[in-house]
Amino acid sequence: MVRYKAVISYDGTLFVGFQRQSQGRSVQEELEKTLQKLNSGQPVQVHGAGRTDSGVHAYGQVVHFDLPQVRDEEKLRFGLDTQSPEDIDVISIEQVSDDFHARYNKHNKTYEFLVDIGRPKNPMMRYYATHYPYPVNVELIQEAIKDLLGEHDFTGFTAAGTSVKNKVRTITHASVEVDIKTGFLIFTFSGTGFLYKQIRNMVGTLLKIGNGRMPVSQIQAVLEARDRNLAGPTAAGNGLYLKEVIYRDSL
């Protein structure tokens, strides 16, 4: 078997998420359907770097899969791109060694989270940014967001009942800026891994801090207490983008 790594982008609006579910349309299933066609009807299993949730978008999701023969990379990319639904695009494909695994190889992920703080909102962006119609002091968020940097136990920022045991993760980059053109807030987070709903919970908390309904010290408080009840609400998935996955070998 020959292993291929692909970088894909997708509009998460009409998907139940990346991962195959018993009900609903998933990115994984759509890619597997197309690859089966390109593989003489034989099933192909797709593995993704991150399991994006329903409504979450990707500019740089990474997947891998195996095919029985060597293919021309650009022809394979073109076939997978044009034969997949129009809300999935295939940016690049390259052959990789058999021990490459999109999910288990060490990597750094970067996510962006877009918040439309305009009143009224931009209707063109209603599926592509989370609307927050309250006043926001960006400087307060910029001060608070620094507390997320580094290695922490993020129990307080993950969904209750998550089965993962080790909730220690490292955030290597955390920032927020105001996009000059749109006036939207753009949050950027990079790290070696994120817990279920972690980014959406961090953003929900940071927005409450920016709105003055939680103190700047709240991030520290949630981290120390490891208590989800101290954090803000979960921000909607439609603002979240998996921007880039960089594997350690290529860092």
Add this chain to the structure above:
Amino acid sequence: MVRYKAVISYDGTLFVGFQRQSQGRSVQEELEKTLQKLNSGQPVQVHGAGRTDSGVHAYGQVVHFDLPQVRDEEKLRFGLDTQSPEDIDVISIEQVSDDFHARYNKHNKTYEFLVDIGRPKNPMMRYYATHYPYPVNVELIQEAIKDLLGEHDFTGFTAAGTSVKNKVRTITHASVEVDIKTGFLIFTFSGTGFLYKQIRNMVGTLLKIGNGRMPVSQIQAVLEARDRNLAGPTAAGNGLYLKEVIYRDSL
């Protein structure tokens, strides 16, 4: 009766256009349905500055309508905004004099046209930009676009069979730039009025010039010959935005 002017934005994807049609969902009809509810069930007629086509978006469409009583402007805006479908937003409402007419009062309109020249395209923008997957030399377009400025007979750039007799229009601004962040082409056109499909035909022609399949002199040739057959194809409506309408009194 009291006349109100409203500035609205909408996502044109799921509309047959601004204007009411015998079949399909129009912006005008949706606004009229909401205004009827806000007007104790009495019908209200909405007039728009521009008849945007199916799939065409607006950030600054202007409409006017009459109500029997004076209303608080912000309450009226809030009611019309929140009770209209989520792909229409109401940016502002103000009371105007009885002789204001969104369409017939002299005004300047500004349109933007977004072209995704990336390969592959951005799936998040598939309804919000026209994808042009061929090489484009922006400098050639910048040279050719100047020929559109000023007063011309735009017969060669309108749809064949248009019932409007006078096809002389004035373009006061015409430019193209590359958006640094997205890499998209952004065309901007301002003028006192545009013919049916004029902007989409101008953009289709300019893209062919940028791609080297028509000479830079082609704009001049189409204007002089007044022949639609000399122009390029009609660019898809999904890249077009009605950006702003400015009335002469306020210029």
